[in-house]
Amino acid sequence: MNKIITIGREFGSGGRELGKCLAKELNFAYYDWEIVQEIAKRTSLSEEYVKSIIERQPLVAYPIHTGISFSPAYYQTHISHNMQIFQEQEKLLKELAEKSDCVIVGRCADYILREYNPFRIFVYADMKSKLARCRKNEPQHEHLTDKKLLKHIKKIDKQRYRYYSFYTGTAWGDKLNYDLCVNTTDMDIKEIAPHIAKMIF
Amino acid sequence: MNKIITIGREFGSGGRELGKCLAKELNFAYYDWEIVQEIAKRTSLSEEYVKSIIERQPLVAYPIHTGISFSPAYYQTHISHNMQIFQEQEKLLKELAEKSDCVIVGRCADYILREYNPFRIFVYADMKSKLARCRKNEPQHEHLTDKKLLKHIKKIDKQRYRYYSFYTGTAWGDKLNYDLCVNTTDMDIKEIAPHIAKMIF
Numbered sequence: 553m554n555k556i557i558t559i560g561r562e563f564g565s566g567g568r569e570l571g572k573c574l575a576k577e578l579n580f581a582y583y584d585w586e587i588v589q590e591i592a593k594r595t596s597l598s599e600e601y602v603k604s605i606i607e608r609q610p611l612v613a614y615p616i617h618t619g620i621s622f623s624p625a626y627y628q629t630h631i632s633h634n635m636q637i638f639q640e641q642e643k644l645l646k647e648l649a650e651k652s653d654c655v656i657v658g659r660c661a662d663y664i665l666r667e668y669n670p671f672r673i674f675v676y677a678d679m680k681s682k683l684a685r686c687r688k689n690e691p692q693h694e695h696l697t698d699k700k701l702l703k704h705i706k707k708i709d710k711q712r713y714r715y716y717s718f719y720t721g722t723a724w725g726d727k728l729n730y731d732l733c734v735n736t737t738d739m740d741i742k743e744i745a746p747h748i749a750k751m752i753f
Numbered sequence: 754m755n756k757i758i759t760i761g762r763e764f765g766s767g768g769r770e771l772g773k774c775l776a777k778e779l780n781f782a783y784y785d786w787e788i789v790q791e792i793a794k795r796t797s798l799s800e801e802y803v804k805s806i807i808e809r810q811p812l813v814a815y816p817i818h819t820g821i822s823f824s825p826a827y828y829q830t831h832i833s834h835n836m837q838i839f840q841e842q843e844k845l846l847k848e849l850a851e852k853s854d855c856v857i858v859g860r861c862a863d864y865i866l867r868e869y870n871p872f873r874i875f876v877y878a879d880m881k882s883k884l885a886r887c888r889k890n891e892p893q894h895e896h897l898t899d900k901k902l903l904k905h906i907k908k909i910d911k912q913r914y915r916y917y918s919f920y921t922g923t924a925w926g927d928k929l930n931y932d933l934c935v936n937t938t939d940m941d942i943k944e945i946a947p948h949i950a951k952m953i954f
Contacts (some may be wrong), residue, residue, distance in 0.1 A: 732934070748948070
């Protein structure tokens with residue numbers, strides 16, 4: 553059986569960076585947005601659309617606002633897309649797990665691949681540290697105020713929580729669902745990654 | 754400033770074993786029950802008494818049962834002992850932190866020594882694994898049924914939760930209070946300890 557590492561992560565905590573470092577260290581394949589691209593290809597839905605709902609709980613993704621109404625057919629299609637995407641994601645993750653040793657970031661991979669006995673990491677950090685990391689990585693043309701950035705971080709994590717809980721029936725970020733929880737506040741991810749890699753395999 | 758590692762742990766998760774391994778690996782001093790002994794010495798209270806209340810929230814330690822009454826003076830003395838022990842513990846932990854690099858298990862050390870910037874580990878495991886570890890370590894003359902052992906584990910952890918929350922105002926086991934949370938289910942503590950040691954310092 554191939555060796556699998558799954559990474560759940562809070563937005564801005566450096567989970568992707570840790571995933572990339574572990575993959576490099578162990579010479580494993582690394583999957584993150586490649587999964588979105590592949591699902592879009594397989595479902596014939598646009599990449600943007602897949603991206604927009606892949607980490608959101610069905611229905612919650614498109615709340616009803618006063619004055620805006622959606623027909624039952626809209627809901628039917630939307631739910632159907634959600635389920636289609638999740639099923640395709642499940643199939644794809646299992647294919648990747650069969651293919652080679654790999655690191656998979658997000659996508660409920662810890663739950664979907666539970667029969668493959670993955671090493672499940674959760675990456676988190678305090679808000680100050682997450683704000684600083686987001687600020688460092690933000691595109692030059694985009695400068696959110698601290699208040700807006702904080703709101704954005706909270707919103708993304710709320711969506712991740714809902715998505716994970718909806719599909720897995722357990723709590724996102726609950727340490728019992730993971731083998732190792734790493735607080736990246738004040739940590740140099742590049743420095744700790746080789747030791748985590750050795751600890752795992 | 755000396756290097757400090759603090760370890761919070763669920764009962765039966767192997768937190769002490771990990772602490773000892775880390776101390777050995779890093780050549781750090783290791784403190785666990787030695788703290789109880791020293792407090793007993795300093796407060797002139799019996800070791801058993803200190804041990805019996807050192808991880809319990811004041812008052813909860815001695816609930817009132819029907820038919821048994823305690824005088825207000827009893828409570829006064831009991832609360833006074835609790836505070837005396839906690840103050841002595843705080844003083845002692847700071848002395849140890851000043852003395853040398855060390856690993857300290859339990860005792861709210863992560864909170865008490867927060868100004869010393871300790872590396873804070875929390876060790877946990879699933880119940881099956883905790884039961885197995887407790888069973889392995891139980892004295893030959895003592896054989897609890899699975900049901901009683903389970904109840905005992907839950908009771909100890911509840912006491913730890915209450916004690917920690919009472920003195921620190923935050924939740925015991927909440928991953929935000931720690932730098933690293935290690936799930937020892939299916940893990941060989943002796944094998945992972947050297948890598949954790951290298952990851953920390």
